[in-house]
Amino acid sequence: MKRNVVILLLIALVASASVFAAGTAEQSTAAQKEKTVLEFWTWRPEDVDFYAKQIAKFEMENPDIKVVQTAYKNTEYNTILAASLSGGSGPDVFQGRAYGGLATFADSGFLEPLEQWMPELKNYSPTALLGATSPTDGKIYGSPAVSQTVFMYYNIDVYKKLGLSIPKTWNELIANFEAVSKAGYLALGNGAKDGWTLETMLGGMGPGFYGSTDFYNAVVAGTKNFQDPAFIKMIEKMKSLTKYMPNMYMGIGYDDMRSNFINEVSPHLIAGSYEAAYFRTQNPNLNFGIFAVPGEKATDPAYVSVYADMNFAMNANSKNKDAAVKFLKFLSTKEFGKAVVTEMKMVTSVPGVDASADPFIARVLELQKNATPYLFLVGFRYNQPTGSSLWQAAAQGVMAGTLTPAEAAKQIQDGIASYYKPFQK
Incomplete structure (x- = not known):
């Protein structure tokens, strides 16, 4: 008799536990x-x-x-x-x-x-x-x-090793390129396979030559255009950098560029502020700094392009x-x-x-004291063909040697003028 009572109690407990578990599961599922x-x-x-x-x-x-x-x-x-x-x-x-x-x-x-x-x-x-x-x-x-800023990254350890200092003029920058080349480094890690990275290059080295914010305001207003001699000169300066870029630079894409700098193959890279955290993650021992690419004279402000990203x-x-x-x-x-x-x-x-x-x-904020709008992104990405797409295609043509700087400038100007009223006056 006692044994039967115990068995009945156990059955009741198991049943209660099953009901409780089912209820808990249903509540959990309902919560999910x-x-x-x-x-x-x-x-x-x-x-x-x-x-x-x-x-x-x-x-x-x-x-x-x-x-x-x-x-x-x-x-x-x-x-x-x-x-x-x-x-x-x-x-x-x-x-x-x-x-x-x-x-x-x-x-x-x-x-x-x-x-x-x-x-x-x-x-x-x-x-x-x-x-x-x-x-x-x-x-x-x-x-x-976030906002982003475009400038030159450089390898501090390489600069110390070779006794280099942050350049104050374009000629000093070129002298640094020559020095690191002689020491066995790839002077500039940038490539031209991805057109958008040439827009980054424009933002990093171009403003001091085309006229920075004054030029930006003038082309937006239509009082100047992209066939301006200063803009063509800037394209010529950019083309001159191919001497210091990797062999077969037209086949060097974005990931290759970053790898060149991260692995200390190259002590220079024109890039955006968004790269810093990635560089540190990939190579915690990489000792890098940044500077604004200088203009012709030491008295010229060294500009950086800034944009809402x-x-x-x-x-x-x-x-x-x-x-x-x-x-x-x-x-x-x-x-x-x-x-x-x-x-x-x-x-x-x-x-x-x-x-x-x-x-x-x-x-970065210190460099932004001489900030200028990121030219095509801020001013000319509202209609088709965008200023960015026109620049990227034309810049690749220049870097590949199929377009002259003047031809590239005309191609950009004609494309934007097809819809931009201030250029149609």
Whole structure:
């Protein structure tokens, strides 16, 4: 009798445990179902770990939201994103381009205007907001993320070894190239396979020769054009650098360029501020510095090109806009902005972040005292053919020897004049 009672009690306990377990499983499944899943896309696979860390912080603060990060190669990103958005799907939140790149998506109805969702955008600088605003309707379609600066990276250890100093004139820069070449190094790591890297080269070495901001303002106004003698002279200067670039430089792409510098094959690379964190990750022992490429005379300001590089945007067709706004607001906090500075080594656009504590960023900000707009990206990427696409094709022609600098300048001018009214007067 006692044995039967014990057996009945055990059966009851097992049944209760099963019911409880089933209930717990159902609750767990329900909790999972209640989570809002946000798709977040970027064009920087090298920053996946950084964003994973930031997403984890966001999810701790917002346990009802799960963020799934997808990173695409930068050269493929725009095509994949455009195809996805035009099909009515795509990510909820994503890294969006600036200036004309933003305007194209906004004018197509793919982006959600953000002022009604994020009144704090009014606190951003006018310069940062310029890259996030469509010139068509004047609405803000992105939360400004970072700005970039283009300059010369150099290997400090090689400079010390050879007794070189930061050049104050173009001739001193060429003398440094000659010195490192004689020492067995590749003087300049840049290549010309990828057209966009020649736009980077323009931004890094060109402003001091074509006239920097004065020239930019004049061509935007139409009082000067790209057949200006100073602009042609700048192209000639760029062509002269091929002597110091790798053999078969027309076959040297972006990854090869970075490898040349990271592996200390070359002590010089014209590139953007966005490279610094990647360099440190790939070679923690790489001792590098930066300087602005000088002009002809020591008294000439050494300019760097600056541009708003990235905005965080929301898909106009997102079904999770409330959750997406929470994530956008997180990406606009001072805490996130500080992490961008200290971990990614980039200049954040978030207002109120003290970036000067990081030595590299402090140096970037010092060089920005002689900043000028990144010519074609800021001024001429709003219509087709864009100034950037025209420059990239023409510059590749010059570097390959199929176009003269004057022919390249005419090709650029004619392309932009086909739609740009100030050039049609």
